[in-house]
Amino acid sequence: MSFSSQTKGELARVMPSKKCCMLAEITGFLRVAGSLRLAGGGKFTIVASTENPAIARHYKTLIKEYFGSNAGIEVGNSQMPGKSRGNYRYRYSLVIRPDEKSSQILRETGMMLIREGDEFLSDGIYQPIVRSKCCKKAYLRGLFLGVGTMSDPKKSYHLEFVLNSEHVAHDLRKLIGSFVDLSAGLIERGEEHIVYMKRAEYISDMLGIMGANEAMLEFENIRIGRGLRREVNRISNCDNANVD
Known part of the structure; x- marks a missing residue:
């Protein structure tokens, strides 16, 4: 899976x-x-x-x-x-x-x-529905279950919502931006409007906001593991360079 x-x-x-x-x-x-x-x-x-x-x-x-x-x-x-x-x-x-x-x-x-x-x-997003923070989180969960997807964090960091409506896409960016220290990009792919995140910390926060706590913890474990491997490789490369 x-x-x-x-x-x-x-x-x-x-x-x-x-x-x-x-x-x-x-x-x-x-x-x-x-x-x-x-x-x-x-x-x-x-x-x-x-x-x-x-x-x-x-x-x-x-x-x-x-x-x-x-x-x-x-x-x-x-x-x-x-x-x-x-x-x-x-x-x-x-x-x-x-x-x-x-x-x-x-x-x-x-x-x-x-x-x-x-x-x-x-x-667009019906604003009276998302006035409170708890409802914003629930709304994002509904959007993700409808049109969301994300890459395998072992390979890359990418989470996106694939939308047919430009209005919904712009409203979604604003909704995501209403959370502290969180933002998303927006691009067009053919007739689709893609609201996306590539920063690992944003994706981790989004998983937590939507209520995917187990996925968030697994994501963080993978992220830490990747970071450690990069650091080990960096030190190894430095050591090899010094030997040379």
């Missing part, structure tokens, strides 16, 4: 203790992993997809706990080539239909807003 998958597995076991944090985490995940299908009568079905069944089950549980909605889980094949049967990964889609409170969920997560009596779909 990759370090990124291991981290997501740990985060998918985190259950927020506060209702506000439940809503924040649900909102973060749906914002980046969700899409809408017309269901007739001006209503929508929410579909949020992931290749990790534990993540799908986690949000099914959270949505049931917070909204009392019994979301379904549909299994299909991902378009991304993989190692699973048929050379495709399975994709697990969380499906919330109108009779399971999809309209209420859209409103409370700020994905659907009202202006001058008319409903419209919003973009």
